[in-house]
Amino acid sequence: MADEKNQFTHYDAINWNKVIDPIDKATWEKLTEQFWLDTRIPISNDLKDWRGLGQTEHRLYDHVFGGLTMLDTLQSQDGMFSLLKSAVTPHERAVLNNIEFMESVHAKSYSSIFETLDTPAEIDEIFDWASKNEQLQYKANKINALYHDPNPLKRKVASVFLETFLFYSGFYTPLYFVGHNKMANVAEIIKLIIRDESVHGTYIGYKFQVAFQQLSEKEQQELTTWAYDLLYDLYDNEENYTHQLYDDIGWFDDVMVFLRYNGNKALMNLGLEPMFADGAEDVNPVVMNGISTSTANHDFFSQVGNGYRLGEVEDLSADDYQVGGSKQAGLDSDKES
Numbered sequence: 001m002a003d004e005k006n007q008f009t010h011y012d013a014i015n016w017n018k019v020i021d022p023i024d025k026a027t028w029e030k031l032t033e034q035f036w037l038d039t040r041i042p043i044s045n046d047l048k049d050w051r052g053l054g055q056t057e058h059r060l061y062d063h064v065f066g067g068l069t070m071l072d073t074l075q076s077q078d079g080m081f082s083l084l085k086s087a088v089t090p091h092e093r094a095v096l097n098n099i100e101f102m103e104s105v106h107a108k109s110y111s112s113i114f115e116t117l118d119t120p121a122e123i124d125e126i127f128d129w130a131s132k133n134e135q136l137q138y139k140a141n142k143i144n145a146l147y148h149d150p151n152p153l154k155r156k157v158a159s160v161f162l163e164t165f166l167f168y169s170g171f172y173t174p175l176y177f178v179g180h181n182k183m184a185n186v187a188e189i190i191k192l193i194i195r196d197e198s199v200h201g202t203y204i205g206y207k208f209q210v211a212f213q214q215l216s217e218k219e220q221q222e223l224t225t226w227a228y229d230l231l232y233d234l235y236d237n238e239e240n241y242t243h244q245l246y247d248d249i250g251w252f253d254d255v256m257v258f259l260r261y262n263g264n265k266a267l268m269n270l271g272l273e274p275m276f277a278d279g280a281e282d283v284n285p286v287v288m289n290g291i292s293t294s295t296a297n298h299d300f301f302s303q304v305g306n307g308y309r310l311g312e313v314e315d316l317s318a319d320d321y322q323v324g325g326s327k328q329a330g331l332d333s334d335k336e337s
């Protein structure tokens with residue numbers, strides 16, 4: 001980056017042989033090793049399953065994916081850009097550039113799914129629904145406003161709450177169905193997205209913790225209270241959103257357990273204490289099974305199989321995210337293969 005005072009005479013080239021924070025390099029390697037594209041997944045192999053589902057299930061899939069498209073659009077257009085402005089190392093900027101691009105891949109994936117499963121009129125209805133849904137607009141605008149907040153730590157909290165909490169009301173549907181052996185290729189895309197979001201939430205949470213430790217005790221207390229209030233606010237909105245999406249199919253209570261479980265995960269990514277009583281053992285085991293981010297091994301080039309061929313990726317462990325000597329508790333180890 002150009003030095004503000006000397007911007008016409010001095011610019012530093014990024015040197016990956018002098019990495020300031022090894023977490024940046026480890027995260028870059030993990031994210032690039034798990035790179036994928038929606039166009040490699042044979043979504044049309046799910047058409048038989050899709051035709052076997054009823055109108056209620058179709059609406060549910062369409063609307064949860066409409067909501068997820070909105071959140072990934074927000075991440076790709078405003079979220080990572082807002083975090084880039086407060087990156088402390090050039091390698092962190094590189095990682096955020098990678099994340100920003102993958103958010104565009106995520107957002108586009110849902111359009112590939114819609115194109116395969118829905119008619120043009122149904123696709124129009126999905127985007128119309130998303131643009132008018134009150135709860136969806138509330139959370140997107142709430143998070144987007146925070147992305148324009150001058151406090152970089154609030155921007156990080158907003159991003160982690162989106163990555164590790166807000167996505168999960170939508171993820172529940174494909175995970176539930178794949179747990180019942182339905183719509184496996186669509187679920188493969190969702191699992192690849194979840195695997196990315198897991199790294200994003202952990203990494204940005206780690207960067208939050210590093211900055212948080214520089215604050216005074218009073219500032220830390222204020223920010224912590226603010227973060228819990230924000231999560232409560234988002235949770236209230238999510239409760240209404242979940243009613244709308246899941247009341248018809250009768251899954252409201254189960255989805256809320258899953259949301260509370262992921263709300264705790266989001267807090268732990270930030271190094272904060274969980275606030276809900278729900279643990280992994282309370283979540284519908286069919287969905288927990290589906291959330292395992294292991295993907296079937298497939299031939300990348302011939303697109304044979306119902307998924308994606310991936311490089312050998314070693315998962316980051318909690319030890320990789322040690323901040324100030326204390327282990328980072330929020331690493332989504334149970335979401336990893």
Ligand SMILES: [Fe+2]
Binds near residue numbers: 072103107
């Ligand atoms: Fe995403």
Ligand SMILES: [Fe+2]
Binds near residue numbers: 163196200
């Ligand atoms: Fe993300």
